[in-house]
Amino acid sequence: MSDAPHIPVLLRPLLEAVAPVRGVWLDGTFGAGGYTRGLLEAGADRVIGIDRDPLALEMAAKQEWGGRVDLVQGTFSELDQHADVPLDGVVLDLGVSSMQLDLAERGFSFMKDGPLDMRMSQDGPSAADLVNTAPEEQLANILYHYGEERASRRIAGAIVRARTTPITTTLQLAEIVAKCLPRPKPGQSHPATRSFQALRIAVNAEFDQLIEGLSAAERALQPGGKLAVVTFHSLEDRIVKRFFQNRAGQEAQANRYAPAVAEREPPQFTLATKRAIGPDDDELEANPRARSAKLRVAIRTNAPAGSVDAAAMAVPQLPVRRK
Structure with missing residues (x-):
């Protein structure tokens, strides 16, 4: 495998938080393949790599993956439709990739x-x-x-x-x-x-994609499967935090979009990280783009997947336009 053209953010703490890595994983934001490569080297048998960017998949197809990576063009909001078996883990990196930022023609x-x-x-x-x-x-x-x-x-x-x-x-x-x-x-x-x-x-439509992707991961993960999400700004992290709190059965403070949910279903996740994990000094020195990154990890229980109220998950709602 060739070196990725960017540095995957929070890869080391992510792999530590989800260890041991084994079985079938899904990388819902494949990009340049940095997380997929890390998962394979850590012990994953196979990785399903999804990306909505055809350029990312075109570049990935030129790399040697040893028959252990299945590439899919699509959105991670439909990741459960691309998983052919119950998953042992899902990774989502919500940042714009360096590859996209560095290409002026992508805008x-x-x-x-x-x-x-x-x-x-x-x-x-x-x-x-x-x-x-x-x-x-x-x-x-x-x-x-x-x-x-x-x-x-x-x-x-x-x-x-x-x-x-x-x-x-x-x-x-x-x-x-x-x-x-x-x-x-x-x-x-x-x-x-x-x-x-x-x-x-x-x-x-990133916020809609995010809440749908978290729900899809909940449906696709088998009991004990791990969901790791890396965010890059406060709005994303707020949605992921709220989703994890809600699905772990924890009471969360009311927010400006919706009150806390009083009645809860059996928890679909347990929290593997009580607080968000950020980059250490060594990573910041090597990759300044990591400065705003936060990692959260949760582990799937055997409770049935539930329904999701986007407003209750702190998804910002645009006001209805006045006529």
Whole structure:
């Protein structure tokens, strides 16, 4: 196997948390194959690798996997449909891969000029379609609820005023956003970070995919199977934390989207990690992109899979547009 073109985040603590690794695993966000490679080396018999990005699978097909990897183009929200046996483990890495960020033509990066795309699957409406056609109120709600951008209304207004000429590139949009915010101090993130995050989430329906993927993993895992999820921002981590708390039968504090659930089904998971695991100093030095990563792991019980209320799992809900 060749070296992956990126460094898989939190791989060592993930493998420690799910040890021993054996049987059939599913990597729902295959990317460059870093987690799959780690699982195979740790003892997995076989890994089903899913990715919605055809480029990732095209690159993976050129690597030698020794007949132990089955590649599937699709979304992890349907991972239970791609599992041919009850699974011993599922891994989900919710970050945008370095491969996607580093390719300007994919339109994810505000640091490189490229078409304003952001589509992981490379089909369907793009970020440019959203930016150039969505009403101002809808754009503001996306930026606020999906990016936690406090200046959402100011930025949405600036986008609408600027799109008399279509906004088609990443740097065009980044410049519009940057003009709405104070100049960042040394060490602070780029002004467009939250806006690009919000638009990427909206374009790829990431929150819907996440809650559906967690539910699909619950259905696909056999008793004792392990679910490991790596997140990269607070909204994702909040959803995963809430899901794990709910499915482990723990009381969780009410949130602004829904009150705590009073009546619970038999727990579908036990928590393998009481708190989220973050990168240590060595990993941060080797891979600065890991600084916001958090890992949570849960173990499947023998209770039947249950239904999921997205609002109760802290999934941000966009307000209904006013007519």
